[in-house]
Amino acid sequence: MRRSAWYAVGLLLGVPALLPGQGFGVYEHGTCTMGRAGTAAASPCADGSAIFFNPAGLGGLSGTRISAGVTMIAAGGSFTDDATGQTWDLDNPVIPVPNLYITRAFSPKFTAGIGVFVPYGLETRWGDAAAYDSVSGTFNTPDEVFPGRFLGWNSKLQSIYIQPTIGFQVSPRLQVGLGVAYVISKVDLKQRVDLSEQSPQAGVTFAQLGVPTGTDFAQAHLEADGSSIAVNVGAIWQVNDRVAIGGHYMSRSTIDYSGTATFDQIQTGLTLAPSNPLGLPGGTPVDALVAPQFAAGGPLSNTDATTSITMPDQFSLGVAFQATERWKVLVDWQMVMWHVFDKLDLDFANAATPDISLNEEYKNTNGVRFGMEFAQSATLTFRGGYLHHQGAAPAQTVTPLLPEGARNEFTVGLGWQMSPKLHADFGYQYIRQDDRRGRVFDETVGNTGLYLFNGHLVGLGLSLTF
């Protein structure tokens, strides 16, 4: 099997999703914060989400609180081919991203808690129709077959952070916090393998013998998991009664994944004609020709696989300004160190399956967030915000797995103190990504079309205080 066939397999494992944050990051870990565009570094919401946004925010948080929330992410997008003008739509399901925070004040100055959130992950799903429909015995039409399925048609990543955290009020003006997260991560990735890219002999591909581009002959499925540790630290300085400055840093986390790569043969519908350049008898089914690839020991036999991905460290710095008794304005700057996602090495236990080393060359990203809150009454708070961030993927790695780019996002939110003990938050976020050129083939082919992406996020959170 040619090395390039594994290129896409490697990509699957490394670049798993289309997400509302930079790169494959997620930033919607609290409905209250989401409503004000994620601004929280200097003044986290009082729902325990400070465990992620700034552990220092736990300092001085009174009582015992249990907060649970979910953000429903409905992503839409498409890829349009330069030459044919054909467009294929993203087929993502609505994806729930949950969060859970429990905090308890052990003294007026010391609060501890634990949070569960997903700062890296999510899913992309494109059409999976193969060129040949073996059920009907016919060939699917161009609008039915997404050309990028050989780089990845369904990619999932979950990196769940379980983070015990403490917050301490050093002085009336200064709070600090520290959390240590246990990271559990799982990847589940599917792609097709294109027969035309394979090599029946050294230096010759099936495409050069006439096999059509986009001939599905195998389904590759990778499942792997791993774990790691990350540290999250933060501080908040209450400059005066109106102004607070805060920041937090969450460390990078290198996860060593181990799992399996399985391959299922897909019918091609190809039958060799007489006098073919392979020298095989006319009428030979191509499926019979490639079947040995899937046998034990063959390059497409099931095998164990390992790799390593580093979830990048991220840093945010923010200012909160209590403009009036009712109005609060917040600004955050965030930086994510995506440069750590520079290369991806993929090792297969099967000696017949070549290992892979892929260049990703992600770039660090900056994001700016603006948020505001308006306390309509003691029980009702309105929120709004806007954020902009850069894209992490360089031009050469904008693919179906993560057609990511710079984004403008707009948010609104509502907080409702339903009772002295129960608080509810609602948030909505619209994502509008810059249209970005990208590819559906090997990197050597380059970008051949345009990716569009947008998203609608709806969040709901409940906090119980007692």
Place this chain on the structure above:
Amino acid sequence: MERQSHMRISMRTLTAAGLGLVLGVAACNDEQLAPPPGQVLADPMFARYVSMGNSITAGFQSGGINAATQNQSYAVLLADAMGTTFYAPLMNLPGCPSLYTNVFTQTRVPGPPCALRQSQAVPPPYINNVAVPGAVVLSIYNNVDPAANANALTTFFLGGLTQTQMMQRVAPTFVSIWIGNNDVLGAATNSANGGDSALVTPVATFTARYDAMLDSVDAVSPQGGVLVAVANVTAIPFLSAGATYWALKNGLVPGAPALPDSFFVDNNCAPSTVIPGSRGDSVLVGFPYGGLLLGTATAGVRATLSCADTIPQIIAPAEVIKLVSAVLQYNAHIAGAATARGWAYWDPNPAFDSLKTVAGAVAPFPAFGAPCSANPFGTAFSCDGVHPSASTHHLGAVKLREAINATYGTSIPAIP
């Protein structure tokens, strides 16, 4: 009060500053599609055009095919005029096989017997020009049958699909079909037994296969199409009239080079209008056989061309009639099929016949020994005496454009 005023100013300032920042960074930086430059679709009907056929449609010339000749195909020219993206299964140079440099000495452009398919910069999502050299009507939907004339190019172009299967993958909005020439051509060019009627697909078989082929096309519901009639294979410069040999031998063609002294032409090859009872104007001689006799004579060995029925290499009058009759009957069926579908129809024979009135376009007698660069069969045909040259492909594209525009009221622009 003063404090409240100050606060209002702060809020106003803050809001203005915030809005300014938002507007500043919110500006979109969209990248754009990069369609092929200058490509404007003439009509939505041509969004995906598939051409089916044989060597002519594929772009076979001078006994070979490569990316250069493929891009000279009438189908490519027509697609360009339609403004539609059109992918051909381009072959590397020098070709598969490479082109003749001298057909009389069987010399070709040096290279391997068959070069591989080109690795195109952007892998084509499908192939629009699905035509394969050697294809008969049956081959359109069956590559495996021995009668389908499958060859290496069948796999190089279609990779295990039939033409109809590749067409299915494209889901064409418009198709052109020029098939059937090879159902009769093999008889005309058979040097061992010219006009061998066993090599002519019987009309009933032809029509049944043609209908089956069209059924497979109908199944994908193209918005339109054009059917092209079978070319009159007796009119190609591969064949010369026996009377032409006779006239040349007898010095009746002013300016023509003399034939070798040891070469003789029987009087039965004279035109019947000159020598009653002779048949030279209704006998056809393939250039390989004629060339063989001339070569023998040039070597000083007596060689005689006879136009008698007993000579298997020539195409006797009765055989010529069979060939022409088959073509006419094929074409009657093809024309009916086009009419039944409301499709365009083009009979290339009048246009090809008109080329005979153009000086140097169609050589009545090959320039034996001349290199391909000298157009030994005339400028309208390539150096195998069978396949159209680039200029004739252009003529075909022009005529097809006219037929399509007339049928559908479309406005495919003129073909440059």
